[in-house]
Each structure stands twice: as structure tokens, then as C-alpha cells.
Amino acid sequence: MITILGGEILSALGEKERRLKHLSDGTYSTVEKTMTLMGEDLSFAYYTIDDGERNSALSIPLRYLEDVVQKAIDKLSLTSDDLSRCGLFVGSASNDLSLSLPLGQNYDNSQVENVACKRIGNGYYADHLTTHFGLHDFSLTYNTACTSSANAVIDAASMLEGGIIDYALVVGFEMFAPISFEGFAAMQLLSPGKIAPFDRDREGIVLGEAVSALFLSRDDVASSPWCFHGGVSSCETHSVTGANPDGVGVSEVISAALKVADVKESDITAVKAHGTASALNDMAEMNGMKKVFTASPDFFSFKPYIGHTLGSCGSSELLLMLECVDAGFVPGTPNFVNRDEALDWTPLKEKMPCENGLFMLNYFGFGGNNTSIVIEKVKS
Amino acid sequence: MIYIHKTGSVNRKEGEELDVKAAWKVVSPKMIRRTDRFIQLALLGAYKAVGDNVLDKGTALYMASGQGNLAVFKRLRDQRYIHKQPPKPVDFINSLSNTAGFYVAQYFGIYGKNLNVSRQGLVAETTLLLAQNDLELGKEQQILVGGVDELQEPVAFTKRTLGICDERLLGEGSNWMLLSAQQEGALASIDVVKKQMHAADVKECLHTLDKSCKVAFGLRCSKEMIDELLDGAERERFVYEASCGFYETATLYALNSFINEGEGELLFIENYKENFRLIKVNTLPRF
Structure with a gap:
């Protein structure tokens, strides 16, 4: 059995005590980001990492990564021997800054001689973390858009099951990227105001940044009340920008996840929806759930708390799920006010008491990538 | 397998x-x-x-x-x-x-x-x-x-x-x-050796390898590294490098080339920062 040991997250919710209060109270905070698009000044809400010392020592991505992983290691009391048997699975939808920065400066091809002859680019963060923490040689960096770190979790579990590694570290990483921000705006996918998943008047996505470190293992190596029952990832080729609104692709991946986890839909205690608040994504997700669940399960979205953290949401939202249930509740969905007749089912508005159970976590992304995971917290 | x-x-x-x-x-x-x-x-x-x-x-x-x-x-x-x-x-x-x-x-x-x-x-x-x-x-x-x-x-x-x-x-x-x-x-x-290896492991593997097995090296293996790994042992090499410039996924070109051109068994060796991965490929009879 694959065990989920826990970890650490850096997000707009701040330190653990504060983020649990936000998640319990249904509150959050955003900042305003502005941009000029086609000569027009626009501003959008954004969920920025709240580490209490922004723009100080931790402002460099590598320092964020090191800090989050170190806190997770400390929390779990992992030894250097444990880490030497730990593979690394990084999920991110961003271009690696180690290459994109010099590429950005080299737009006129004048910077050739200024670049050191040293491998940079994709995999740089993973390589750095492997060396810095003395991890096992196995590492991969996943970029499957919004399912990146969720797919990393599935493969981490597979490599643990195969006995190739004894521990797995899944890192979800997404920080503010101007091109990405403007790309979403140019596609008119950003909400001008708040993010309201599944609400009748939802207006789109609000982006956010998060860095999370999640450790997994096997029960013969390290026990935990949390276990990973299984997960499935699939690619529906209806549209490069997302799932088919008819929900067929979503229902197929959810059904397959239940099958590999060997559980019934009626066994699911609550569903962590992807819930981006984009009109078509919420439609696809709801239609997909309706094809599998005979009655509406209790479901909610983390997006109003930390924003859509793209490639990081897989591990970041999984970690928040662990923290909430460990604290005795499943969160509500802030900003949900009006039922959408087309969607019919409505998310949890308020938190729901919950100390254990089976949980489904769903993630859907660009490239038709759909991922569904089933985890459980057993009664102590 | x-x-x-x-x-x-x-x-x-x-x-x-x-x-x-x-x-x-x-x-x-x-x-x-x-x-x-x-x-x-x-x-x-x-x-x-x-x-x-x-x-x-x-x-x-x-x-x-x-x-x-x-x-x-x-x-x-x-x-x-x-x-x-x-x-x-x-x-x-x-x-x-x-x-x-x-x-x-x-x-x-x-x-x-x-x-x-x-x-x-x-x-x-x-x-x-x-x-x-x-x-x-x-x-x-x-x-x-x-x-x-x-x-x-x-x-x-x-x-x-x-x-x-x-x-x-x-x-x-x-x-x-x-x-x-x-x-x-x-x-x-194809068998991707699960164990991560260092140079000493690779040397030992090469010494115990069947003589009929050809050997190929990845593009991140320098000539000096290859000489060191072979340690004087004479191995039949599968050479693909002449038709291939450096790119990160050229390993798949080497393996595909062996399957298409060669016959028998191949041990492919590549490294990054002296951590080695080995892949064994054995062609099967084609009817």
C-alpha cells in the first residue's frame, strides 16, 4: 500500500495555523496585478505567495523550493538515508527560469558569451533539489499543464509500488509568470473579479502561485493514516484547451480511478473538484460527475483559497486536503452564491465536519489531460 | 521483461x-x-x-x-x-x-x-x-x-x-x-536496469558481460570516460554517433538504430554527472 506521509506548502494562505483558519472560515486574500493588453490597462486579482517576507531572502525560486522541502523533511523527521532512497517528481507548467531568463535576455542573440557552459533549463530545479538534499538519482519533471503535479503523484506511487524507490517527493511549483498571466488574459479566461466555482455568475479563473512538497512511501517502509488508493490519467482529444463540456472524458477518468482504487462511487466521502470557475471547465466537470455519481457527492473547490496554481495544484491541493481532514473538516467553497441551473448540483458552501474517509481529487487541464486520484484517511 | x-x-x-x-x-x-x-x-x-x-x-x-x-x-x-x-x-x-x-x-x-x-x-x-x-x-x-x-x-x-x-x-x-x-x-x-550505477558498477557489469553482446555509449560519455569504463577490455561496439549530433533524447535514436540495423544483444550506457543508467536490448527473430 502506498502511504501519503504529508509535507509542506507555500501559498497565498500563509503558514499552517493561518491557512487552516482561512480554510475553516472560508476566507482568503488576493492582490491586484495589472497589465496592458492591446493598449488597454487591465487589472486582475491574483493569489500571491504569502511568506511574510516577500522580496527578501526567499524571493528566489530555488530558495522557495529548498525552504518548502526542508520544512517537509523536518516535519516528517526524514533521515539522510531515507532521502537517498527518495525519488523526485516535480510538476510545473512554467518554463524553467534558469533558461527562460537568459533566453529572455538573448532576444538579439548578443548574449552568447555571457552564458556559462552549464546545463540549465528543464529539469534544473529537480537537479538542484536532488543534489541539495541527497536524493535518489531518479527524478522527472512533469509539464502536463494543470495536471502536472497530479500526474507526478500517480507516477511516484507507481515507482514506489515497483520497488525502485522507497520514498517519493512530489513537488508542485508555480510562481507568477507574466507571459502565462497575459496568455490567460488574452484568451479571456481570467475573471475580472473573484473566482466563484460552479456559481451561475462565475466569470473565470483567478491565477495563483504555490510551492508544495509532498512525501509518499509504502506501508512496509513508512506508515501513515493516509494512503493512496490509485489514480488514473487520460488524454481526451476533443480540444487542446480542455475537457469536452459533455463530460464524457471526465466521467471516463473518474470511473477508471474508482476502478483502480477498487471503490464504489457511493464510498466517496467528498470530492475535491478541479473547480476553476471557467464556464466550460465547470460544465465538463459537473457533467462528468453526473455520469458517474447517482446522487451529488459532497464536493468543493480549493481555487477560491489559493487560486488556480496550474501545474502546482495537484500536490498543493492534495496537501491542503490532508491538512483540512486532519483538522476535522472538509472546506466549503467561498464565493458560491447562486445555483447554476445548467450544472444543477451545488458545491459545499460551508465546511463539513470530517475526520476520515475516502476522497476523490480531480484535475483537468490544457492538452485534454484529465486526472483523478482516490486517497483515504483511515480511522485511528 | x-x-x-x-x-x-x-x-x-x-x-x-x-x-x-x-x-x-x-x-x-x-x-x-x-x-x-x-x-x-x-x-x-x-x-x-x-x-x-x-x-x-x-x-x-x-x-x-x-x-x-x-x-x-x-x-x-x-x-x-x-x-x-x-x-x-x-x-x-x-x-x-x-x-x-x-x-x-x-x-x-x-x-x-x-x-x-x-x-x-x-x-x-x-x-x-x-x-x-x-x-x-x-x-x-x-x-x-x-x-x-x-x-x-x-x-x-x-x-x-x-x-x-x-x-x-x-x-x-x-x-x-x-x-x-x-x-x-x-x-x-528491452530491459532498463533498475539500479542506479556508478563507474565501478558499470565496469563490473562490462567485465561479466557476454562477449557476443555489443556495447554502445551515450553522447554524454566522453572518450576518456569510455576508455576508463572499458578498462582495456575489447568489446564490439555499436557505432551510431557518426550520424547523430548531440541532443538529450538521442539515446532513443541509438536504440532504434540498433534494432533496425543490428542483430543480437546491445548494452547501452549513458551517464549524467557520472550517475549511470544501463539499457539492454535484444533483437528477436523476425518472420
Whole structure:
């Protein structure tokens, strides 16, 4: 059995005590980001990492990564021997800054001689973390858009099951990227105001940044009340920008996840929806759930708390799920006010008491990538 | 044990010509408009492997790349910083690294797991290890594994960012293989050695290796490193390097070349920062 040991997250919710209060109270905070698009000044809400010392020592991505992983290691009391048997699975939808920065400066091809002859680019963060923490040689960096770190979790579990590694570290990483921000705006996918998943008047996505470190293992190596029952990832080729609104692709991946986890839909205690608040994504997700669940399960979205953290949401939202249930509740969905007749089912508005159970976590992304995971917290 | 059922390669060495768009247009003129050269390179290589065969709909696709689609990132950079324009939607979408995998899946009508993975060095070896593990555990029945790297100008800049500090030529390629746990109809068996190795382990492995097994080395193995590993032992080499410039996923080109040109057993050795991965390939009788 694959065990989920826990970890650490850096997000707009701040330190653990504060983020649990936000998640319990249904509150959050955003900042305003502005941009000029086609000569027009626009501003959008954004969920920025709240580490209490922004723009100080931790402002460099590598320092964020090191800090989050170190806190997770400390929390779990992992030894250097444990880490030497730990593979690394990084999920991110961003271009690696180690290459994109010099590429950005080299737009006129004048910077050739200024670049050191040293491998940079994709995999740089993973390589750095492997060396810095003395991890096992196995590492991969996943970029499957919004399912990146969720797919990393599935493969981490597979490599643990195969006995190739004894521990797995899944890192979800997404920080503010101007091109990405403007790309979403140019596609008119950003909400001008708040993010309201599944609400009748939802207006789109609000982006956010998060860095999370999640450790997994096997029960013969390290026990935990949390276990990973299984997960499935699939690619529906209806549209490069997302799932088919008819929900067929979503229902197929959810059904397959239940099958590999060997559980019934009626066994699911609550569903962590992807819930981006984009009109078509919420439609696809709801239609997909309706094809599998005979009655509406209790479901909610983390997006109003930390924003859509793209490639990081897989591990970041999984970690928040662990923290909430460990604290005795499943969160509500802030900003949900009006039922959408087309969607019919409505998310949890308020938190729901919950100390254990089976949980489904769903993630859907660009490239038709759909991922569904089933985890459980057993009664102590 | 897992098996290679189909292979296909597109490979170009720096200085050679390769009109990917024209080649892909012959195969699928419909799939040109929204795709860029990187995506077309992925499609063309996958087509070389699969051709017009129909794949099982549940086939998974694991696509590896050293640096991904850098050309589209450069276009987005130019749009933002030089032309002061917002990202063109088609470029923004194509900048998401799994877009190439999406179009390959769409072309072949497959709906399985679709991954885009990268790594600094050993990206093909690590992706093959992941695929082998998933097939051995029965999590997947069939996986289309590909490695796609596009040569970027200016070459001198690209070389430095790849950490290639000598005079060798760069290259690009799109190399694919269809893997399954079923032996029937396979071209070869493949075994990605699970253990991570250091030079001493590799030396020991080479000394105990059957004499009939050929040996090939990855493009990150220097001549000095190869001499040190062989330690005077005479091994029959499989040489593919003359037709291949450096790119991160060239390992798949080497393996495909051996299966297509050679016969027998091959031990392929590659390293990154002196951590070694070994792959054994054994061709099967073809009827």
C-alpha cells in the first residue's frame, strides 16, 4: 500500500495555523496585478505567495523550493538515508527560469558569451533539489499543464509500488509568470473579479502561485493514516484547451480511478473538484460527475483559497486536503452564491465536519489531460 | 521483461537539411495550421513508428524532451518584449509542453495517459524506466514512448545551455518506440536496469558481460570516460554517433538504430554527472 506521509506548502494562505483558519472560515486574500493588453490597462486579482517576507531572502525560486522541502523533511523527521532512497517528481507548467531568463535576455542573440557552459533549463530545479538534499538519482519533471503535479503523484506511487524507490517527493511549483498571466488574459479566461466555482455568475479563473512538497512511501517502509488508493490519467482529444463540456472524458477518468482504487462511487466521502470557475471547465466537470455519481457527492473547490496554481495544484491541493481532514473538516467553497441551473448540483458552501474517509481529487487541464486520484484517511 | 514492437526515427545533424513541415504535410495536411515545427517534429517521428496502423485506444503516450519547445517560448518572448503585443493564443497554447503529446494522441486516436517529461540528462533512460515499471505492474498495456528535441539557433548559445563545451555538432530528433509486455510480434526485448550505477558498477557489469553482446555509449560519455569504463577490455561496439549530433533524447535514436540495423544483444550506457543508467536490448527473430 502506498502511504501519503504529508509535507509542506507555500501559498497565498500563509503558514499552517493561518491557512487552516482561512480554510475553516472560508476566507482568503488576493492582490491586484495589472497589465496592458492591446493598449488597454487591465487589472486582475491574483493569489500571491504569502511568506511574510516577500522580496527578501526567499524571493528566489530555488530558495522557495529548498525552504518548502526542508520544512517537509523536518516535519516528517526524514533521515539522510531515507532521502537517498527518495525519488523526485516535480510538476510545473512554467518554463524553467534558469533558461527562460537568459533566453529572455538573448532576444538579439548578443548574449552568447555571457552564458556559462552549464546545463540549465528543464529539469534544473529537480537537479538542484536532488543534489541539495541527497536524493535518489531518479527524478522527472512533469509539464502536463494543470495536471502536472497530479500526474507526478500517480507516477511516484507507481515507482514506489515497483520497488525502485522507497520514498517519493512530489513537488508542485508555480510562481507568477507574466507571459502565462497575459496568455490567460488574452484568451479571456481570467475573471475580472473573484473566482466563484460552479456559481451561475462565475466569470473565470483567478491565477495563483504555490510551492508544495509532498512525501509518499509504502506501508512496509513508512506508515501513515493516509494512503493512496490509485489514480488514473487520460488524454481526451476533443480540444487542446480542455475537457469536452459533455463530460464524457471526465466521467471516463473518474470511473477508471474508482476502478483502480477498487471503490464504489457511493464510498466517496467528498470530492475535491478541479473547480476553476471557467464556464466550460465547470460544465465538463459537473457533467462528468453526473455520469458517474447517482446522487451529488459532497464536493468543493480549493481555487477560491489559493487560486488556480496550474501545474502546482495537484500536490498543493492534495496537501491542503490532508491538512483540512486532519483538522476535522472538509472546506466549503467561498464565493458560491447562486445555483447554476445548467450544472444543477451545488458545491459545499460551508465546511463539513470530517475526520476520515475516502476522497476523490480531480484535475483537468490544457492538452485534454484529465486526472483523478482516490486517497483515504483511515480511522485511528 | 518488456518488448519493443515498433520503432521510428527522424534525426538531423547540425548542417543537414530537414523540412519537417513539408514532410508532415505529406502525411497530414490538415494538421499543419495550429501546429509549430516542434509539434510537427513530434508527429513525424511518431508517424515513422506507427505509420497508418491503428493503435489500441487505451495506448499511453510518454514524451520526453531535454528542453521542450523552446522556439515557441522565443516567439512569446519576442511578442511581449520586442513587439509589445499580448501572446498569440496559438503560441500560448503551444507553449504548454504537453500540446505536442496532445496532437500525437489526436492523430492516432489514443486516449490513454499522456505525459510530457523532462530531465537534465538521462531523460530518455528515465522515461523508459518509468514505462517499463508501468508495463511490468500492468498499469499500462501499451505505451508509445518518444523523445523530441529541436535544434535551436544560435547554436553556440544552445550548446552552452546544454553544457556541451567541446566542438561536437548538435542535432535534433524525434525518436519513438511502441512498448508492451507482450512478446508476440515484437522486434526486440528491452530491459532498463533498475539500479542506479556508478563507474565501478558499470565496469563490473562490462567485465561479466557476454562477449557476443555489443556495447554502445551515450553522447554524454566522453572518450576518456569510455576508455576508463572499458578498462582495456575489447568489446564490439555499436557505432551510431557518426550520424547523430548531440541532443538529450538521442539515446532513443541509438536504440532504434540498433534494432533496425543490428542483430543480437546491445548494452547501452549513458551517464549524467557520472550517475549511470544501463539499457539492454535484444533483437528477436523476425518472420
